[in-house]
């Protein structure tokens with residue numbers, strides 16, 4: 001075995017020893033309590049037929065975009081979609097990225113420079129952290145949702161300072177105290193960027209997100225919305241000023257150096273947004289969350305506090321949480337075991353995602369199963 005081969009083999013062996021090895025699974029034929037398809041759009045037959053019918057009838061909905069947006073991959077439809085998305089979220093402008101990962105990496109790596117500072121919540125998504133790393137700015141984290149910790153980091157910051165938070169945290173499901181964070185950042189002249197990946201579709205009128213719900217649109221520097229969660233599609237957008245949009249077109253490398261998504265993907269995003277705008281799915285999804293919380297009320301202290309579809313039950317230890325997920329799978333339900341190092345040691349958990357399409361009986365059966373594991 002060559003030296004490099006040996007190195008990767010040792011690192012994989014370490015993951016095996018730690019019980020943290022990741023592997024892909026194709027197994028989908030269980031009740032879905034693990035996907036981000038909170039509103040069921042990804043599986044909606046009517047939406048699928050609509051998109052396919054339109055795509056078949058109009059040859060401009062090509063299967064490939066043929067190039068990056070700056071070369072051959074741009075068109076009027078894409079630009080109109082960006083305007084529609086910006087309008088929906090009450091933003092001045094939007095710029096599409098191929099994924100939320102790309103959006104965060106492109107945004108955070110480009111907007112600050114050496115000598116500036118990025119302060120991120122310690123639970124911020126890997127894409128925020130990776131973007132910040134690429135920026136060459138000073139980097140700090142503050143304790144999760146802790147304003148005092150944030151204030152201490154703001155006092156130590158240098159240059160232009162950006163505070164990075166998620167409005168709904170992807171692993172814990174809780175919300176950031178956004179109004180207070182924005183107030184604090186304003187006091188220090190810092191700018192706030194909010195990743196709304198898990199808030200879109202769930203919070204705010206018609207699912208516009210938590211920033212809109214709290215009327216902070218004009219007080220945050222930028223927002224990242226993703227299409228792969230509640231919208232049931234794929235891709236993302238950065239929302240902000242027109243100047244920010246121009247800046248990203250010039251400086252965000254994950255935007256510049258990547259083939260644009262195909263028109264058929266943009267068509268899907270457009271129809272998903274129309275469905276969100278014309279529907280009123282939020283009361284029903286919050287009713288599902290209440291049903292779940294009622295069904296686990298006698299052991300709710302094992303769960304992290306959350307009013308979102310993400311409900312995490314702490315079961316410390318990779319082995320324990322893996323076995324628990326396996327047991328639940330054997331009973332016909334897909335839930336995800338979240339292991340260390342994705343979360344801190346001792347915070348391993350079963351991450352249960354609730355959906356509009358989960359029947360109350362399924363929710364109750366899952367709760368009973370979970371209770372037997374405690």
Ligand SMILES: Cc1ncc(COP(=O)(O)O)c(C=O)c1O
Pocket residue numbers: 099100101102104125127166170195197198226227228235236
């Ligand atoms: C908070 C947050 N931001 C960004 C992303 C990345 O989005 P995407 O899956 O579209 O790359 C995710 C997805 O896991 C996320 O949870």
